[in-house]
Amino acid sequence: MNKKHLYLIAIVLMVSYSLYIAYSMYNKPHKIISEQAVDYRVSVDEMIKSFNNDEANANARFIDKVIVLEGTLKSIVASENPLSIVMLEGENGQANCEFSNDDLNLSIHQSLGSKVFIKGLFIGYDDLLGELQLKKCTIISSDFKH
């Protein structure tokens, strides 16, 4: 094996490695929110209050963060398959929580009216309806320390 061959092999290896890196970056998977560390544990009312006080500040603090939200399970709005919207209610406002139907256990209907904890990615405060919005939600056990 002469020098020329070695160079050739080295170049082929380098090119295929960079292609592999580029390909895996291009196809990197979405974050699974239910497995991510929690940034904030708050109640619907606490968050609504933050947004009423200073929306810009609350945006900077909460948007794109993983939140565990405490509230009363108000209703389940079946929207487009394969997604559902679950409404979580406080005294002074509510939250629109988007679930994949795979993550929405049917037993959730029995929890209507009870206090629950929903983990999800906070995407923003909708000032049109005055609602918090979370996506990629899961219900976690009704224990704040979970």
Place this chain on the structure above:
Amino acid sequence: MKKSIVTIFILLVVSNVLFAQQKYFTRSGTISFFSKTPVENIEAVNHQTSCILDTQTGEVAVSAQMKGFEFEKALMQEHFNENYVESHKFPKATFKGEVVGFSSLTFSDETPNTVEVKGMLSIHGVDKQIKTSGTVSKVKDNYMAQAKFNVSPDDFDIKIPKAVINNISKEIEVSINLQLEPYAQ
């Protein structure tokens, strides 16, 4: 005296009922956008779009969180939020405008009416007057509204890096699909 109090009370109740029935809303509307180029097709969907429609005046307001758009590829979603629309600075897209002549529309048999919608579209901190056509039909107590229009990233001061300029279309097709129910607070 008693009579007039009763009359005022009835008037209040009636006007309240009328008021309640003239507004329709959704919190689970869909907005999707589509960019088609020979290099690749890019699509993103938001299923948490909110909208309020006043059927008396035709006034309509729509709001969607930028972070609510879901792409097939995580990397594209990241570029969209961080580099293009800068959603940390401009978290939502809004539209405020009117459905022209809404109160004079007649609704029958779920047949869609073609309507003109015009108003201010705000994305990435830039306001732009737009005009588009859409359809509205009435199904039971709900209004079904749809519209499709094109936007150009350039119009909203959204800068696409040279490296990917061929991957992203100059004209992005936006589709909106709303099922509006009576608004009761």
